[in-house]
Every structure is written in C-alpha cells, then in structure tokens.
Amino acid sequence: MSVNTNAEQVNRSRGLTTAEVNERIARQQTNQIHDVNVKTTWQIISSNTFTFFNLIFLVLAMLLVLVQSYKDLTFLPVIILNTVISIVQEIRSKRILNKLTVLNAEESLVERDGQLTEIKTTDLVLDDVVVFETGDQIPADAEVISGTLQVNEALLTGEADEITKNVDDSLMSGSFVVTGKAMARLTQVGDDSYISKLTAKAKSVGHGEESAMLKSLNRLIKIVGIILIPLGLALFAQSYFLNANSLKTSIVTMEAAVIGMIPEGLYLLTTVALALSATRLAKRQVLLHSLKSIETLARVSVLCVDKTGTITENEMxxxxxxxxxxxxxxxxxxxxxxxxxxxxxxxxxxxxxxxxxxxxxxxxxxxxxxxxxxxxxxxxxxxxxxxxxxxxxxxxxxxxxxxxxxxxxxxxxxxxxxxxxxxxxxxxxxxxxxxxxxxxxxxxxxxxNPIRKSAPATFSYFARQGVSVKVISGDNPQTVASVAQTAQIADADRYVDASTLAPVDYSAALQKYTVFGRVTPEQKQLFVTALQQQGETVAMTGDGVNDILAMKQADCSIAMASGNDATMHAAQMVLLDSDFSRMPKIVAEGRQVVNNIERSASLFLVKNIFSLTMAVLTLLFAFNYPLTPAHITLISLFTIGVPSFLLALEPNEAPISGNFLTNILRRATPGGLTDMIAVAAIVICGSLFGLSTTDIGTATVLIMSAIGFLVLYRMSRPLNQFRRHIMLGCIVGIIVTTLCFGNMFGIKTISMVALGFAVVLFLTADSILTHVTFWTNHWFKKLSLRFDK
Structure with a gap:
C-alpha cells in the first residue's frame, strides 16, 4: 500500500531523512515490485500431472497391474508423453512471462539527509526526492517540485510528441526524460505505480488462454468425463456379476471400453503438430511464445494494427x-x-x-x-x-x-x-x-515514416480473406488516416479521435470507423474487448508498452522485434525481422495446422464414438465387450495415430469454416457407427454359432482395422502420392505387427467361420459406411438448421 498519509508533512524542498525512509520501509512503501500472478514451477507440474483423466488412467493402470494384465498397459506411454509436453510448454511460457519488464533503470539519484546519493531503484520509497535529467527513465510515479523536463511517454501512451513537465506536473513511471533537469517527489511506488499496474495486467490478463480446438476438445472431454465413471462401473458390474466373467476379464474389457472413449492421443497430436508448425515459422523469422496463436490467427476476423512499425517503417x-x-x-x-x-x-x-x-x-x-x-x-x-x-x-x-x-x-x-x-x-x-x-x-x-513497400499487398490479402482492419494509434487521427489510405487499407477515410468517445460509444464506433487516433492503452484494450463481444476473433499488432494490454486481451497478439522488449515478451508471436508482409504466410501455416488437425481429430473420434456406442449396446443386450486395451492400441496405432501425425505435415491452405467440434463429429460419426454395426454383427453371429471369445476378439480387430483404413481413405480423398504412401505404409505396418507381435496385442489364431464373418462384413462395409454417412449428414444439417433458428 502506498497511500501517502504523511504527504503534507514532507518538506518539498528537501529529501527524506533516514528515519523517514525507515518508516516507509516498515510500511512496505518501497519501489519493490511483487509478482503475484505467475504460477510456480511446482504449481505448473502439479496442475498438469494431477488431472482428472490422469487420475483415471492411473487407476486403470493399477487395476491392470492388480490382475497382472501387463500387455494391456500399452496406453501409458502416450499419457506420460502428453503430460511431459504440457509441463515443458507451460514452464517455457512462464519463463518468457517472467522476462516481461518495462523498467530498465537500475539506479536513481536521490536526495536523503540533505545529500545526493545513488541508490537502486528498488530501494526508493514513497516521497523520495529524485533528480531526473536527460536520458533517465522515470522509475515510479512522481510530481515535479523544481526544474523543467521534456519527457517522452510514447512507450506508455503511443503518443509520439514530447511533453513539457513543469512544477506540480505529474511524471508517469516508465517514461523517458528527453531533455532538461528537475527534482521530483515520488507519489506512487512499487505495485501502485502506473507502470507496475500496467505490467501486472499484462501478466494476468488471459490466464488459461486456449485455442478453439482445445476448447472444443475440453468440452468433449467434459462430456466424456461425466459418463465415463458410471458407464465403466456399469460395464464391470455387468461382466462380473451378471455374465459371471472372471475379475481379470471384467476389468480388462471394462478398461478397453473406457480407454477407447478417451481421445488421449489427440492432445499429443495437437501439441506436436503445433510445435512442428512453430519450427517451420521460426525458419521464416517468426518466434512463437504461444502455440495457440497459430490456430487463432488463421481464424481471425478483425486485425488491429498500430501505425508505426506495422504500416510504416520505424525509421524517419x-x-x-x-x-x-x-x-x-x-x-x-x-x-x-x-x-x-x-x-x-x-x-x-x-x-x-x-x-x-x-x-x-x-x-x-x-x-x-x-x-x-x-x-x-x-x-x-x-x-x-x-x-x-x-x-x-x-x-x-x-x-x-x-x-x-x-x-x-x-x-x-x-x-x-x-x-x-x-x-x-x-x-x-x-x-x-x-x-x-x-x-x-x-x-x-x-x-x-515511409509506408512499408509490402503493406498494400499485405492488407489487400486480408481484404480478400474477409478480414477487417482497424488502425488503432496514439497519434493524430488525421495523420494516421492519411497513412492508412496510402497503405490502401479499406475505408481508411473513416477516422475518429478516440479521446472524444465515451465507453458506451465504443461498440458503435468500431462498426462505423476504421481509423482511431489519440487512443490510450486502456482504450485499446476496451476496443479489443468490444470487438470480441461482437463475436469477432481479434488479432492485435504492436511494438510499444501502450499496446501490451490490448495484445494480451486479443485472441492473437503479434509484436515487432524492433519494438520494446516487454512488448515482445508479452506477445504470442514476434516477427523477428519486423516484416509485416510475413503475415499471409503465417495465416497459411495456421490453416494447414487447423485443417489437418481437424481431419486427424475426426479419425480419433471414430474410435471414441465406436467405444461409447458399443459400451451402451453391451449394457443393453448384456453381452461381453469384445475388445481389450491392447486391441484398441493396435487398431489406433495404424488406422489413427501414425496416419494422423503424418497427414498433419501436409500443406493445406483451404479457408477454415464451421465449428471445430461440429466438423469433427460430423466426419467421425459415420465411421464410428459403421464400426459399431460391424462389431455388433460379429458378436451376435459369434453367439449364434458358438465362437470363442478369442475368435470374436480377433475378428473384431480385423474388421475394425479394415473399416479404419476405409475411413482413412475417404478422409484423404483426393489421394496424392504422399497420401498413398501413408496408407500403404500403415497397411503393411499393421500386417507385419500382427504377424510378428500378435501375441503382445492379444491377436491369436482365428477359425475359418470367424474369418468368413470378417470377410463378409468387410465386403459390405463400404455400402454400410455410405448409407450411414448419408443419414448422418442429413441429421447434422437438420440439427444445424434448428440451432440457427
């Protein structure tokens, strides 16, 4: 707390005495900044390790160990790897956030006990009298008590003009002295200073940021989480008590259904695909602090830009x-x-x-x-x-x-x-x-400030993509509008002085105007918020501290490397060569990631939909669940996991449309239902013809693998050489693995009757999939129209 209760008692003509300094230190009225918004390393590790689903996987693993079914623990490596990657990624983000600082001044010249002394800026206290001169950075909010200064507040406000500060004028922490010399009394220090509050907001805004993909996956997992435990308990109870199976069989089959319902590999795929994309962007001089920004930028509908450093060059x-x-x-x-x-x-x-x-x-x-x-x-x-x-x-x-x-x-x-x-x-x-x-x-x-030569082409690209551009600057609105028109930004002649707008006017103004001048840092943030409330996905570019709050509020933030260090640390994405013309390539990269992950997620959900519907059928008709966790691992590895990771590397610049979750459910449901129909037929026929559990399990793996490749083929059309090689490689892989390591995955010999059922179902699978796809698309369209009304 730094409320100056003794301000009237301070002699403005001199500095503090040692006793007065100690008194303020005792009241914690120092210029020490406390960082309370950043998670500790242990908090990051625990939050990523002790999750609901990790707990479920731990319990499942312990149960398998209890019944000595070690070969069914094949799902654990994916879970461990996914947890480690999440921890490493968040720790990396924490380190970047810790570097976010605006104050670079290390020492200040202060008057104490009638003498001038240089001390660390963190040792300053409330009411200290500090000497400022040309080149100094103001370390805390202050009030001039003698002399005159010319200060530059562009770092904070975006206003390029230098401002004269006379006696009784306020000095903002973080601003720089351009010329002059003055003595000033500190009025707000430490966490209460303007720059500290700005930095704290920059670090705290946006905690828990997630991409649309991860939000959709989390929504899906929440639904799965609600039904997972009761469904698993019901399956175990039915198998053990009703069907009189052994404890081992009941646990193994229950876990096969439960594990099949959890898209555990999808998080790993998403993280790795985004990481590979970040590597490709790094080669193009683009540094990513947040992997989610790749996807978000591909979905952006409004791009907010500053004038200097984005539209124009930094040099005069x-x-x-x-x-x-x-x-x-x-x-x-x-x-x-x-x-x-x-x-x-x-x-x-x-x-x-x-x-x-x-x-x-x-x-x-x-x-x-x-x-x-x-x-x-x-x-x-x-x-x-x-x-x-x-x-x-x-x-x-x-x-x-x-x-x-x-x-x-x-x-x-x-x-x-x-x-x-x-x-x-x-x-x-x-x-x-x-x-x-x-x-x-x-x-x-x-x-x-010369217009970047690439600016017109870059903004033309965004116009063709249906992305609106808003120029938000601290400079004169007329000047900014003129620059924006030269850069060929659409509707750049519509400009307004933001200082004339009240908060209630922001929403309407953002719909009416393209250029906003004299904008404060707080207004920039409110503008971004207003656009988001209108349903827009907002990207914000900037190069000064005055942009940080808006950048943290935006769905995606892009900083220029030529700007302030704090801005670069706060941004999700940094253009290392400060070349705004790279933005179209970044958008293309984002589209590749989103489109490919959407296709891959559809493959993953085929297994989840099958497992859920099959578990329900198992309970309704009281038959034994036909698969084990090892079976699920083998099928998933070659029909989902390997092809998904490889297909995620393929270039894909198609525009992103629709809702991520709706898209993947629509594409995955036909394959999942086809699997369910085929496996249910095998189970029913197996029961009628007296097939063994081993025969039914092996036949199920064969038909599900065949349908899996059929679904993969349909999702990969039109086939090119790369996709053909993936499919051929995965088919060869599952055959070799089954022949060489079949026992590890629970694959044993199969009777001719069971093989015959599998062949018949395979021959009819394409027809079943076609009909199921038709009706699925029909019902998804009806549901979509109903929700749109």
Whole structure:
C-alpha cells in the first residue's frame, strides 16, 4: 500500500531523512515490485500431472497391474508423453512471462539527509526526492517540485510528441526524460505505480488462454468425463456379476471400453503438430511464445494494427523539399543550403539522420557556429558567413508569423507528413536557443515514416480473406488516416479521435470507423474487448508498452522485434525481422495446422464414438465387450495415430469454416457407427454359432482395422502420392505387427467361420459406411438448421 498519509508533512524542498525512509520501509512503501500472478514451477507440474483423466488412467493402470494384465498397459506411454509436453510448454511460457519488464533503470539519484546519493531503484520509497535529467527513465510515479523536463511517454501512451513537465506536473513511471533537469517527489511506488499496474495486467490478463480446438476438445472431454465413471462401473458390474466373467476379464474389457472413449492421443497430436508448425515459422523469422496463436490467427476476423512499425517503417525519411513562395533562391540553392546545414550537425537524432541520408552530396561549406536541436525549443541552427539559418517545427520557428505561412504547408500536415521549416534568422548570428527576431521561411522539409513497400499487398490479402482492419494509434487521427489510405487499407477515410468517445460509444464506433487516433492503452484494450463481444476473433499488432494490454486481451497478439522488449515478451508471436508482409504466410501455416488437425481429430473420434456406442449396446443386450486395451492400441496405432501425425505435415491452405467440434463429429460419426454395426454383427453371429471369445476378439480387430483404413481413405480423398504412401505404409505396418507381435496385442489364431464373418462384413462395409454417412449428414444439417433458428 502506498497511500501517502504523511504527504503534507514532507518538506518539498528537501529529501527524506533516514528515519523517514525507515518508516516507509516498515510500511512496505518501497519501489519493490511483487509478482503475484505467475504460477510456480511446482504449481505448473502439479496442475498438469494431477488431472482428472490422469487420475483415471492411473487407476486403470493399477487395476491392470492388480490382475497382472501387463500387455494391456500399452496406453501409458502416450499419457506420460502428453503430460511431459504440457509441463515443458507451460514452464517455457512462464519463463518468457517472467522476462516481461518495462523498467530498465537500475539506479536513481536521490536526495536523503540533505545529500545526493545513488541508490537502486528498488530501494526508493514513497516521497523520495529524485533528480531526473536527460536520458533517465522515470522509475515510479512522481510530481515535479523544481526544474523543467521534456519527457517522452510514447512507450506508455503511443503518443509520439514530447511533453513539457513543469512544477506540480505529474511524471508517469516508465517514461523517458528527453531533455532538461528537475527534482521530483515520488507519489506512487512499487505495485501502485502506473507502470507496475500496467505490467501486472499484462501478466494476468488471459490466464488459461486456449485455442478453439482445445476448447472444443475440453468440452468433449467434459462430456466424456461425466459418463465415463458410471458407464465403466456399469460395464464391470455387468461382466462380473451378471455374465459371471472372471475379475481379470471384467476389468480388462471394462478398461478397453473406457480407454477407447478417451481421445488421449489427440492432445499429443495437437501439441506436436503445433510445435512442428512453430519450427517451420521460426525458419521464416517468426518466434512463437504461444502455440495457440497459430490456430487463432488463421481464424481471425478483425486485425488491429498500430501505425508505426506495422504500416510504416520505424525509421524517419525525408519525403520531399518544398521551396517557400517568397524565397528568391533557386531549388538548387535551397538544396545546397540544406546539405551544408545537415552535414554541419551531429547525427544524434532520427530527424537529422534522415536529413543526412537524403542530402547525400558533400557539403560545400561548414558552419562557423551551430546550435543543436533541443526538445524544449524544437529547432536547431547553423551559421554560415554571419547568417544564421534555423530548422525546426513551424510553430516554434515562425512563432508570431506562423499564421501568415500556414497555408503553404497545411495540406502536407493533413497528408500525414511532419513538416519542418528552414528559414533565415533576421537578426544575424544566433548564439543561444532563443529567437528574438522574425525568421523568413525559405523552404519546408517533409518528414515521414515511409509506408512499408509490402503493406498494400499485405492488407489487400486480408481484404480478400474477409478480414477487417482497424488502425488503432496514439497519434493524430488525421495523420494516421492519411497513412492508412496510402497503405490502401479499406475505408481508411473513416477516422475518429478516440479521446472524444465515451465507453458506451465504443461498440458503435468500431462498426462505423476504421481509423482511431489519440487512443490510450486502456482504450485499446476496451476496443479489443468490444470487438470480441461482437463475436469477432481479434488479432492485435504492436511494438510499444501502450499496446501490451490490448495484445494480451486479443485472441492473437503479434509484436515487432524492433519494438520494446516487454512488448515482445508479452506477445504470442514476434516477427523477428519486423516484416509485416510475413503475415499471409503465417495465416497459411495456421490453416494447414487447423485443417489437418481437424481431419486427424475426426479419425480419433471414430474410435471414441465406436467405444461409447458399443459400451451402451453391451449394457443393453448384456453381452461381453469384445475388445481389450491392447486391441484398441493396435487398431489406433495404424488406422489413427501414425496416419494422423503424418497427414498433419501436409500443406493445406483451404479457408477454415464451421465449428471445430461440429466438423469433427460430423466426419467421425459415420465411421464410428459403421464400426459399431460391424462389431455388433460379429458378436451376435459369434453367439449364434458358438465362437470363442478369442475368435470374436480377433475378428473384431480385423474388421475394425479394415473399416479404419476405409475411413482413412475417404478422409484423404483426393489421394496424392504422399497420401498413398501413408496408407500403404500403415497397411503393411499393421500386417507385419500382427504377424510378428500378435501375441503382445492379444491377436491369436482365428477359425475359418470367424474369418468368413470378417470377410463378409468387410465386403459390405463400404455400402454400410455410405448409407450411414448419408443419414448422418442429413441429421447434422437438420440439427444445424434448428440451432440457427
């Protein structure tokens, strides 16, 4: 807590005494920042290990060990690997989050006991009197008590202008001193300072973020979890008490049904596919902090971008030079003057660097005297042959005559340029940063952040994909709109000053306008929230701390490597070369992952739907469940697991449509029901013809494997060489495994009668699958129409 209860007792003309410092330390009013939002490593390990389904798998494993059915423990490696990957991924994210920091200042000059002393910024306390000068970063919120500063708050607010701070003005923690010197009293320290609250929000917003795929899978697993335990207990009770099977048989068959209902390999597939995608993106200079961002970006419907660093380059450049109307010089003479002027100045700021880059010719004269640029006066000067020339902001250079010349350059300001005026100082040599005489304008230099050459093509791509673009910036809305129009962003002429909007206006404004200027960090976050409430999937790009809150709120966040370190750590995705034109490739990568995982998830759910429906039939008709966990593992390995992982590597840039869960259920249900029909037929025929449990189990594995490959074929159409090789390899794999390791998977000899049933069912399987698919699609369409009404 840092409420200043003794503020009125502090002598504003001096610093604190040692006693006063100790008093504040005792009240914990220090500049120490406490991180309470990040989970510990042990919390991460325990939350991923002690899960509901891991508990179920542990119980199942213990039961199998109890009845000495060790060969049926083949499901454990997938569970262990999936848990380890989840833990490693979250620990990695934690380490990235821990690096999120905005304050880089390590020491501050503070007045205590009447003496100036350098101490660590974390040792500062409330009401400390600190000295700030050029280049310093403000470590805590403060109030100026003497002197004047020019500060840059762009890191926090996105506002590019430098702001003058006089006595009694507030200083925001995290801002930088551009020029000047002042003493300030700290008013908010530690967790209560502006930058600490901003950082804390950045770390806390979005806990438990999940992709649409994982949300759908979790929803599915919750449903399975509700029915899993009662269904498993019912199957065991029926087998052991009603059918009088042995304890071992009852446990093994019950576990086969339960394990078959859990899509345990699907999480592993999703994680590995996303990790491989992250590796491919890394080769394209894209760093991922969150794997979910790959999928989310592929689903984005609104893209929010900042102006600088996204639409424009980070560097300033001279666009053109305009000769003033009353200037008697030729354009060549004006160019020579600007060349001499720029080469006489130190390249200690981005504006002068841009001038020196533009005026490349060697200087023909050297200034006898120069006055460097200062934020307080906003101009620089150089003297040649006793005549001083001034270059700077028109309002600061022209002063009282500004209105007389504003019409000459007003149109360029409206077009988004930053205008500098070069003029002849009418009082001879200028020796100090104070203009006491008029300046006759000779020309106007137009400065810009150049539009990225790739910007129009990139935004055109998003327009074709139906993705709306919102430009959200802290700069002047008219300037931002002009830049956005040059980048060919659709409807960029619709702009508004966000400072004029009330929170109740945000939703309507976001539907009406494309460009928003003078936006605060909190407003950016609220804008993103409002878009999400409208049902949009939002991506946010940025390069400053002022973007962090919005980026954390967005469904997907993209940072430029040229921006602030804290922004890069907070973002889910970082463009290492700050090249926004890579976005279409990233979207394509996301589509590949989503489309392929959707297809693979459908394969996994075939097994889950079969296991669920077969378990229900087993209970209804009181027959023995025909499979063991080892059977399930063998079938899944070659008809689901291996092909799913391989197919996930295939390029696929088709647009994403529909709901993930609905899509996979619609595609998986026909295969699962066909499996159920075929296996039920085997069980019924086996009962009628007196087949052994071994015959029924082996026949079931054969027909389910055959139907599995039939489903795989249908989902892989049209076949190409890659898909043919996958199918052929998996067929050969299951045959070789059955012949060489059949006993390990519970596959033994089969009678000719059982084999005959399997062959007949295989010959009719395609027809059964076709009819089931037709009726499944019919009912899914009816349900969809019903829910849409």
């Amino acid at each position: 450049a001279v666009a053109k030079v305009i000769k003033a109307q009353q200037n008697p010089q030729t354009e060549q003479e004006l160019t020579t003057l600007l060349t001499n002027f720029s080469h006489s100045m130190a390249s200690d700021n981005s504006t002068m660097q841009a001038l020196q880059t533009y005026f490349k010719q060697p200087a023909q004269a050297t200034a006898s005297q120069t006055l460097p640029f200062g934020s307080a006066w906003k101009f620089s000067s150089a003297t040649f042959n006793g005549v001083s020339y001034v270059l700077g902001a028109p309002e600061m250079v022209l002063r009282t005559t500004f209105k007389d010349y504003v019409d000459e350059f007003k149109q360029y300001t409206e077009q988004g340029y930053r205008v500098l005026v070069i003029g002849d100082y009418q009082a001879g040599e200028l020796t100090e940063a104070k203009l006491v005489a008029p300046v006759l304008p000779l020309g106007f230099v137009l400065i810009e």
